[in-house]
Amino acid sequence: MSIIYVLIPIAMIFVLIAVAVFFWAVKSEQFDDLDRQSVSILFDEDADKPSQTASPNQEKIASQDKGMPL
Template sequence: MSIIYVLIPIAIIIVALAVVIFFWAVKSNQFEDLDRQGYSILFDDDLSPEEKKLAEQRKRIQQENEKNGSD
């Protein structure tokens, strides 16, 4: 029965620590970009310089079209 007097404070400390870590993660924007890691496996990192240049141009054009479409 005396072990319960040790386990309850330890459990409270662990829960309090988990809550503090969770709020730290939320405050430091750890949950802002949840999709990036999932999409990163879909794209090749070993593109040639010409392909990278074309991809950047397409991205820029797409962003401009989205800006112009929303206005």
């Protein structure tokens, strides 16, 4: 029963820390733009970059380098 005198203050400290972190997040504008992250997955960022395909000779050389040394 005496453990409850320790656990209740610890639980209250955790609650105060959680509330403080929540108010810090609201104050630092963490919740201002909730739509950007949900829509950003729909846009392809690699669309402007040219595709980099390796020529057959480069693939052959790369596959030879992966083996064990003789």
